[in-house]
Structure formats: C-alpha cells, structure tokens
Amino acid sequence: MAKKSFFKKHSEALKRATLQGLMIVVVSVVTLEATSLLQYYFSSRSITEEANRRAEGHLKATELQILSVTDQVETAVRNTLWSVQHQTGKPDSLAAITSRMVSQNNVIYGSAVALIDKDIAPYSFRNGEEVSLSTLATQEYDYRSQEWFCKPLELGGGYWSEPYYDEGGGGVIMTTYSVPVMVKGKPVAVFTADVSLDWLTELVGKVKVYPNTYNFMISRSGRIMVSPAETLVMRHSIQEVAQKSDGSEVFAGVGEAMLSGQAGDTQLKYKGKMLRVFFDTISRTGWSMSIIIPEDEIYGESKRVGFVVLLLQILGVALLIVILYSTVKNQRALKLASDSKTRIEGELQAASDIQSSMLPKTFPPFPSRDDIDMAAAIVPAKEVGGDLYDFYIRDEKLFYCIGDVSGKGVPASLFMAVTRSLFRSVSNHEHSPAKIVTTMNDSLSESNDASMFVTFFCGVLDMKTGHMVYCNAGHNAPIALTDRIGELPVDSNIPLGIMPGFAFTEQEADIRYDDAIFLYTDGVTEAENIHHELFGEERMIKVLHTRRSASEQMACVADAVREFRGEAAQSDDITVLFIHYLGKDESGDNVLRINFDNDISQIPRLEGFIEEVREATGIDAGLAMSLNLALEEAVTNVMMYAYPEGSSGSVNLKAILREECVEFVLWDKGIPFDPTAAPEADTTLGVEERAIGGLGIHLVRNIMDSISYENKNGMNILTMIKNIK
C-alpha cells in the first residue's frame, strides 16, 4: 500500500514538473512570437516606407534627368526661333539654321523648319559624324498632316510628339519638339528638333531601386517607350500589354493611373508574384515612368532575416525543451536516488533494529536477583554498526560479552549477529571463556570471506563467589571499579575472525560485593568533538568515579560523551555494559531467599519460607509466627506502596542466618518508599480513636529487634534483624 501511494505521489510530482516545463515552453514561444510579429510589423512598415522613398527618389531623379534633356532641347529651339522668324523667306538660310541646330546640340538628332504656305521643309539630321540635309517636303510624307506639324499650331505653343520609330533616321526611337514660328502674330512655319530616345532607354533602364526591378516608360498615349522586354518597345501600348497579362485589370488600372498623369503607387499580381508599382508622370512630355518592384525584392531581405530569426527561435525553443527535459529527468533521477537512499537507510535502520532486538534490552535484567545490578546500551551511530553486547545467567554464573566488529554497514551488522549467536550457542555448554572465544574464533575465521574481524571480551562471573574468569580478544580492557578504578589486566589476544586455531588465553579475578566492571567499545573513548579531540579514557574514568546504580552510571557516561561531542556527529556506535556485583555476602553465612511477584495472593508462600528459617535456626513456633507476621507486614507494604496498583514488579526477601540473629533483607526496584518513616501507631487509644491502618509497620517494629531502610542502587532495601539467642 505504501509503495503504491509512493509511486502515485512520485508520478504526480513528475506530472507537475512536466506541466511546469510545458508552461515554460508555451510562455516562451508565445512571448518570442509576439515579439517577432511586432518586430516584423514595424520593420516591414519601415521597409515599405524605405521602398517608397527609394522608388520616389529614383523617379524624381530620372524625371530631372529627362527634364534636363528636354529643357536643353527646348532652350535650343527657343533660342534659334528668332533666327527662323527672320529667315522664313530664305529656304537656304533655314537649311543652315537646322544644320546648325544639329551640329551645335548633341542631344538633337535632327531639326526641320516646315513652312505652312509653301512646300518648303528643310531637314538636317545627324548622319554618323556628319550632318546631312534633306527635305520633308515630299509627296509621300505630306508633312502638313503630321502630328508634330499640326499640334503646335493647334496648341499655339511647343509640343513634344509621341515617340516614334524613325525608319529613315537610323532606326532609333525619336520624339520631336516642335514650336510654331510666328511672324507678325501669324504662324508661318513649324520649327522642330528631333531627339533620339536611345539615351532614355539607358537612363530609365539603369534605374535600379532593387537588383531586380523593372522600369517602364510609356508615352502620353500609352505607347511603351522603355521596357525590359525590348520587343514591346514602340510596338505595343500599355493597354495592349494589360490585355495580354494575367492580371490584366491591374495592369489596365496601373496604365490608366499612369496615363492620367498622376503619381503614386499600387500593387499588382503578375505571374503569381506580388509586384509593387511606383509611377510618376514627367511634365512637358507627358511621359509616364513606372518602377515595378517585386515584393520579394522589397521584403526579401527582411523575410530572409525573419526566416533566420524564426530558425533561431525554433532552435532556442528546442534547446529550452531539451534543457527542461533534462532538468525534469535529473530531478527524477535525483528523487529516485534520494528515494533509494531513503530505502537503503530504512533497511539499515531495520537491520539495526533487528540487531539491537537480539540483545538483552530489559533493565534491570534480573529483577529478582539482589546480587547483580546491570545496565547496557548501544547508542547507534547514523550508519548501522557492528557493536554488540550480551549476557545471561546460567548455573549461577553470569556469562557476558562485548564486541566491536570492524567496519560499518550491513556486513558489519550481519557479522555482529553471527558473533552474538555464536556466543550464545558456544557458551551454552562451555564455562571457560578461553574455550568459548577459541571456538567462536575458529568458527568465525572459517567462513570469513570478507576478512572482517571482531574485537571481543568475554567473561564468566560466578555469582556466588564473585570469581570471574575472562578472555579478551583484542578489545578495550574493561574498567574494574573495586577499591580503586582502573583497567582490568588483559592478555593481548588477537581479535576474532583473523586466524583460525589461535589459542586464546584467559585470566581470573575476584570481585567482591559492590565491585563493578565497566565494559565499553571505542565509540566511547574515540568520540570526537568539533575540534577533533577524543573523549578518551581519562574523561570516561572520571565519570565512573562517582558510584551510581548501573543504569545511572550508563546514562552519565552517555551524557558525558554527548556533551563532549557537542555539535560533532556521532561517527561510531557507543556501547557500554555495566555490571555491578552485589552478591557474595561477606559474612559467609547461610542465606535463604524468596521472591514474590507484586501480588498479595503470594503472601501465604511466606509460611514455607519461615518454616525453612525455623528449621535452619531452630527457633520456636511462636517466634516463627511473629517473624511470619512481621515479614508479611513488610512485604505487603512493598506491594502496597512501591509498586502502583496493577504494575508488575518483584519483591525479594532473603534471610541471612547468623549465630545470634537472623537478618532479613527485603528489597525491591519499585518507587522509593521508606516504611520506617511512618509515624508510630498509638496502641493506647480507645476504639473510636484507633486508626484502621498503621498496624503493619508497628508490628514489624515490635517483632524485630532492629529495622533500617536505605535506597541504594535503585532499590528499596529494608533490613530487619531478629535476635535469636
């Protein structure tokens, strides 16, 4: 269930991350595109404006150049007109004038003076380097019907003819400027100057607003004067072209606009391409010029830039997606990594829990025994380690051990578990610590592929005598708390698991009542503070100097280490085992024992115990009953006051039989309670005044010869002595 909800949670988180990534991409794209569109809009507007400016500029420049030519012709004509007016009667002179016109003005191709009244029309024209003379007054030509002749007379002023193709004059496009020659207010002749328009083709044709623009020039009537398609020139009119083209209407429209003498610009579609047409009409001649620019030309650059920008954007977005994807993936990988780390830590915790659950954890471990006070604990480091301790009592002997497996983590933990179970199984049928350790070593060395080892101390304490046999296999020497405090002397045996067949040696010691053995792992002495100083044995022994109960002693050491370590991390397991020996009464007298659970229904068992005492001491039945009564009162008191109702606990009683007295020692590990502090019951009071309670301790006091209470080593100890001799 937990796994499922974990994956669900996980996938939700992933979905969220993916969604966030998508959002980032979408917002980025929208922002980018909006910016690009705006930029495109403004830039294309400015490009259009730029195109207009350029086209108009070119048109104006071309117009000016054309005007400079026409002006030149018109000026030449005007300046010569005076001579013509005075020479109308002299045909030879007129021929000379026309000849001069041509020779003196480079732009003028030919010049004629055609008389109205007479058939006289001398015409000079450029013939290579020479200027030749001819006459227009021929029967075939009939100059009087020609446009150049009629129009100026009709208009009464200068007139630029429609361009025409001069067959006789060298096959060039020409136009003629003609003015009426007035004598005394009457027109007498028409004076003309022909202008070759081949320069016009060059002039107009070379106007290149953009690399691929097309320039047209049409005459007043729509005749095409300049065109990139040379076949059209002079042969067709704009109207004819319009009819042939796909976008005839548009062409026609443009043509109309051009012919109406307007300036402006328009758009048209030709052969699937959008074209932009700028046009302007040149005053005087009535010619209209247009520049046709394909929109590709105008916007081509910006489109190319736009394309590059778009490409860059796509690239950028793709990059963004890749980055986001890898970020999400990394996060997922990170999460997975942290998940698996958490899982491993969880497993290690479980391993640690299993490890510690294998060790005796209930303290006091032997609640019914008054001869031993023990406490032990492993304060595990963050990483599961391989510390162990164990103890149990068999055949009135305390088997105990402490060990520290090399290394950390699961392997150490497993090795520790193996070591501990070996200790249990081997010591179960063996009393000698050296033999226990040797057997364990052989077993551990045999199957030790991981080259692990464990430092180990094993002791066997005879609870009755205080005689202790022990074997140290490379572990820290325990601290013996006897009359003095110091290391227990230990032989230098090697740790377990290194060398099979190693013969371990054991040592012996005798401890007495109230002596203690403190066993520890190097997690205590090698605890480091932030300055990398070690806690050390000296500090540890200083703590041990004050005599306390086992559990208090252990707590004090742990506190001292914690305080010393401060902010620094605990790098190793801290394991301590404290054995406080309270056995072997020094008197050496006979001792009888009885233990009760916290249950008054067990009170009748006292009778049997008293019977034992009576048999051992030979006291009479009356005294026996009195002792029974006193002890019942004392035991009941403990059951009533030391242990809260319903709690379990042990009430222990021993009778130390001496020559002249019996010493009853009653102890428990319940709430400190001193029965001797209870006020003396007044037995002289009458019925009404007598209290119901308080009789018990009164009886104890009356029956026993002495009674004393102390709270020691976490125990209530009531000592009652009855003299029997």
Added chain:
Amino acid sequence: MEVKITEQDKTLVAQLAGRLDTAVSQEVSAQLQPLVDNADRTLILDCKDLEYISSSGLRIFLTIRKAAAAKGGKVIVKDISTEIRQVFMMTGFLNLFEVVSSAE
C-alpha cells in the same frame, strides 16, 4: 481460611479457622459483613481454630469493634492462641476487645 457464622439467641457467632493473612483478608472481610450489619447485638468471634492473624485481619476485627461501639453492640473474642494473644498485646487489642476463654 474458613468462616462460619451461626446465630444463637440473637447472638452472632463467627467461627474462624485457619490463617487470616493479607491474601485472604478481603474475602474474610466480606464474609464477616453480617457482623458489621448486626453490630447492635452481641457478636462472638470464635478464634479457637485461628492459627494466624496479620494486621489486615486485625483491621477486620477493629472494623467490627468500631461498628459495635457505634451501634451499642458487644464484641467478644473467644479462645485466641498464645501467639495471637501476643499480637493482641502488641497492638493494644487486648484493651479494645473482651477476650474470653471457654476454659474459664
């Protein structure tokens, strides 16, 4: 521990046999409740077969005695052993109870 209550001419006689210790005191206390309820009469605690009594037993005796004192009854403790007499002495109960012996 055995308790047997008999009525003889408005006198209630409780025969106590065995050991009256803490373990049984509650049960005995319940069994002797009729004596507390009839404390206006003469109540006889026959201790001929009482082997042992602890303070919890004495407490029951005292409760009955107090009830009798309140209701105007009378409590007679009959035939206590030497050992129990000693206990009565120690606790001042000899002053509180009329202790009789059938031999007298």
